[in-house]
Amino acid sequence: MAMTHHRRTRIVAAGRPHEPNSPVNPAVDFTSTFTYRPSVEYPQVYAREGIPSFGPLEQLLAELEGGAHGLLFSSGQSAISAMISQLPLGGHLIIPRHAYMGFSSMAQQMAEKGMLTLHRVDIADTEQVLTTVREVAADAQAAGTTVILWIESPTNPMLEVADVPVLLAEAKSLGVTTAVDNTFATPLRQNPLQHGADVVIHSVTKFLSGHSDVIMGAALTNDAELHATLRAHRNLHGTIPGPMEVFLALRGVRTxxxxxxxxxxxxxxxxxxxxxxxxxxxxxxxxxxxxxxxxxxxxxxxxxxxxxxxxxxxxxxxxxxxxxxxxxxxxxxxxxxxxxxxxxxxxxxxxxxxxxxxxxxxxxxxxxxxxxxxxxxxxxxxxxxxxxxx
Ligand SMILES: Cc1ncc(COP(=O)(O)O)c(C=O)c1O
Structure with missing residues (x-):
């Protein structure tokens, strides 16, 4: 599907089989494993690494966000967890004070275990966020560790709206990794990758699947290395969605x-x-x-x-x-x-x-x-x- 088409067109048309006389929808594979012969190198080994049926939805969500790589997860939470696990022990995480509660609680728990240092900001207060980002980035640089700035906009549930492009630009200039939870805005209303975000996270559970019958998450990025690391994390932690969920989410996202x-x-x-x-x-x-x-x-x-x-x-x-x-x-x-x-x-x-x-x-x-x-x-x-x- 050409990137010149509107998102509304791509959302309906992308990821469909091209071969003559094929079904209009991609196949969904219900399998846990793949056959092999020792003499041949095959791309598919075990379904926990991902199955071909993830491809159309991963590609579609990545495209909608303006990203090159998409990765489905068993939930929004597991996509979030994979991303914050990228912080080395003792790294810094800056989050909105009203970020989604499950995410805040996860971050709080990790901070209490000494895994990271947590900083909460009013994400709508651009000056406050920029000051915190600068201070934390300087401390992290001195200590030789890294920082993730986590943005949610609008926030859940207080509906604060961040100046996403300004925050991303400053974070980038300071070498701070940036993640944006775009669940509330959806890729049809805001595309943080296009403003330089390292990763966009979605709870696919919400607007993307749209029928309250699926739990799923996604991480979209233009960074091939980050994509590969998140994919490896997903495999090792076993946080893949099931094939039925992938079918339902792709069907849901079409509308x-x-x-x-x-x-x-x-x-x-x-x-x-x-x-x-x-x-x-x-x-x-x-x-x-x-x-x-x-x-x-x-x-x-x-x-x-x-x-x-x-x-x-x-x-x-x-x-x-x-x-x-x-x-x-x-x-x-x-x-x-x-x-x-x-x-x-x-x-x-x-x-x-x-x-x-x-x-x-x-x-x-x-x-x-x-x-x-x-x-x-x-x-x-x-x-x-x-x-x-x-
Ligand atoms: C903004 C936001 N991000 C992430 C999540 C977590 O997603 P999931 O419930 O799919 O794990 C939620 C869930 O409510 C959410 O509202």
Whole structure:
């Protein structure tokens, strides 16, 4: 598939067999091993090293991010873990204070074991991040160790938007390795490899597969050596996805463009209507956050850097009780963790003990799906009213 075609075309057309009279979809191999003869050198030995069925999806995700190499993992977490394991013992990891909780907890645990030194920054505060990167890079250089700057933008769940190109450029000039978790923006809205990121990580579980039926991760890069190291890590740690998951994820990603357009349209509509409700004192609604709202602290930056504002909104209710009451009452929304599926999900994030206390107790993360927006709005309004009566 020519790189001159639009992403929306490549996402549908790439990775299909070319041979005459072939199936339109690539084959999925259910095998753990490959036959051989001692006299011949073969590329495939054992499925834990990867199987040919990974190829079309790995290549497609890499292409969508503008990368040369793609690697699937058993989960977003295992892709993250493979990348932070690149730090030598005692290396430095700089992360957003509101990065995805599973990732923060992993980094925290590694720091507690003395494996790395952890630095948390407000990723939206460019000056603060640059100062930290400079200081940590200087310390690391003096100690002869390395640094990874980990960016998430927008962050999960606080939806802070980083100045990704500026942060990447400065990190690069200081010899700092950079990784961007692009799960929230998706490759259709932001492409950090094109601004010099060393690696882009995805939880394929979310928007890419899009139907809440797969757990999978991916690491995309232009660095052949890093790709080979991550591949070796995946093999040694056994973090490959199963063939069925690969089939489902490739099938899901084909419709990413239309799903994301629809979900994003719904999110914009809901964010705007819900923020009007914050003036209604009879409702337990304090705040609405969405990068596409002019009141969002990084609205201008988001408009400049993202090709769309995404499908995640947060609403802050007055407290935990109000949030839980809303989640007891919703009918169209499904109270569940995760995001990026066609169905709208809602979750009070502080139900997880790992979520930091800078995330308000009453904050509900909304993953907006592709249902009728009016139904989504009416259902939430009804749930907010019933929470007010509680
Ligand atoms: C931004 C982000 N990155 C990574 C992950 C981890 O992905 P997975 O659940 O596929 O392991 C998540 C999961 O919620 C996420 O939201």
């Amino acid at each position: 990413l463009a239309v799903r994301l357009d629809a979900a994003e349209r719904n999110a914009g509509y809901l964010a705007s209507r819900l923020s009007d409700l914050t003036n209604d004192e009879t409702l337990p609604l304090v705040d609405v956050s969405y990068p596409g709202l002019p009141g969002h602290p990084q609205f201008d930056r988001a408009a400049r850097l993202l090709r769309g504002f995404g499908a995640i909104i947060t609403i802050e209710t007055t407290n935990r009780r109000a949030a839980d009451a809303v989640l007891e009452a919703v009918e169209v929304w499904t109270p569940a963790t995760s995001l990026g599926g066609v169905e709208s999900l809602a979750e009070r994030r502080r139900r997880h003990p790992g979520e930091p206390d800078t995330v308000p107790e009453g904050l509900i993360r909304l993953s907006v799906g592709i249902e009728d927006p009016e139904d989504l709005y009416t259902d939430l309004l009804r749930a907010l009213r019933s929470a007010a009566d509680n």
